[in-house]
Amino acid sequence: MYNDIIFKLGEFATEAMIYEVSCFPSFGLVSPISSGSHSDMDYFTFIDSTTALNRYFLEMASAGYSKDPLDKIFANVRDIGEKAEKAMFIKTEGINTHKGMIFVLGLGITASSKILHDSKDFNEISKLIKNMTTGIVESELKNLSTKTNLTHGEKIFLEYGISGVRGEAEIGFPIVFDYALNLYDSDKKLGQNNRLVQALLGIMSQCKDTTILHRHDYDTLLNLQKKSKFLINSGGFNNLSNLLEINNLNSHNEENCISPGGCADLLALTVFLSKLKEYFF
Structure with a gap:
């Protein structure tokens, strides 16, 4: 039973990552x-990265x-996530395809596995993620004003x-649990x-995507939110x-190098949770 759960969670995570990069139009994100x-990556870069990360998602599920306390589980998973990042950069030769995805999906997988271990309801997953990450911000x-080499x-x-x-x-x-999951499933x-x-x-x-803010500005983010909300x-x-x-928005983002990378991570989490819910709950 234990192995079945771990391997199934890893399967759903891999599917979610492949689904995310396979849809089109994707509004500036990489697709087939x-x-x-993006000029430094393509669809195959993402496939390479996904295959390199599979083992680490299995480790997170495990x-x-x-029965360990949440703080111990979270610390363990953060260590696994750091190893996953290194493996990603090795496989992609230094290209960041999935750093945010490792964090987001990693939390989803870990919390889901804990919920299954404790025989709790699907609706408890979001609460568990909250508890696991309390105080992380x-x-x-904090104290960033004196720090050098900011991320x-x-x-x-x-x-x-x-x-x-x-x-x-x-x-x-x-955004995922209260909105996107229902939108996707319906x-x-x-x-x-x-x-x-x-x-x-x-x-x-809805998402205040920091990938867009990093590459552009707040007006660009607000404009994308407005157009997406209208559609x-x-x-x-x-x-x-x-x-x-829809196609015009895709062209606009590509022409202006706008890429909603944070939204992509939440999309993958949405797919993962949809598959999880359908199979286990």
């Missing part, structure tokens, strides 16, 4: 059709399936006060590709008259 807004984003996330926190993926984790990824009639793009649009309409509120792919605007 285009490298989007770490979560435990304060502990990792992109740290610079954005200083400039905009946006805590990025750490802040999303600390509140339990509500649109099965659209077919797999369009379901993914629909969910991505929904996430872009979702008017039905997205359920409204055929939106197809031109």
